[in-house]
Amino acid sequence: MSIVSTPSPGLAADAPARRDAEATKTAILRAARHLLARHAHADITLKAIAERAGVSAPLVLKYFGNKDTLFARVMSFELDATALLDAPLDELGRHMVRHLLVSQRDQGADPILRIVFAPLHGEQGDILRTNFRTQVSERLAARLTGPDAGLRAELAVSTLLGLGVMYGIARGTHLRGADVDDIVERYAPAVQAQLA
Template structure:
């Protein structure tokens, strides 16, 4: 096995551990989650979790960060960002079984850790998006666009809406993308 294969295996293991920790964090209070439970859910040993993340606090600091998720969510030119965001949320739900930014809805379960989750979300997702927008209400439009995408994520991943779960991704992107895009596009000033 070459070095590239080992690196891919390590990345896959790290990803499985993060997914397991996110899954558990969405269902249990931080204080009630053990490294053993994370390891079991990820299909690895607890010492391997420690090898990759050091300790529970370091693992959950990573889980509570939206930095990488926001990068993927916002990785499109502004004029196509609404459709991209919708596609990203839908594909995350369908392919991974979870939308990485949707975990913000579980912040109330987390006590003081919920405050960290909310602060990270505001700084790493909505503020990052607002910085890409123009106009005096850019921050508001960023929050509205993210709220719109989160609503879709809730309907698909939590409410498990029968209709939205059966419609092809491309059809939903074409129907819902313009709704998100409307918040991203600066209002015309020549009216």
């Protein structure tokens, strides 16, 4: 069964008639990430990605060549991890929580939540897991000092994933209705406790 996604209300209509290449690539990647976080890899069509991005399917092929090349980019956490971990260690918990919430609220994209859907993706799920371990968990562990750095990194990321699931998937009404600064103040200490 193929997934045919309808574009978000106003997405295609609001898209500029002429986009620059980077904006188009970003829209395509965002659309593919959105679909990957909701459907099995095998069920996602280039047409669905194009519709969600507000572009034509040939344009997806122009920029990425084929579905496998596109999803190789989507399954990488490299750029997301760079942004997620871009803070001094003593402020990293706050930064990670804020980055996750603002990414979901403002861009409709979560920097790490797609790992939750790895079981849906068969062999591609194994790639997603490997990328997540090396590009997020192990990269964070390498920044930590003291004993059990790997375990502490995984616990910090697990705590962050829980917040991402409740905010982005379960769509907790109280959580989504709260001020981001308030959530950061309440939640960041739990993440930071594993990092310090």
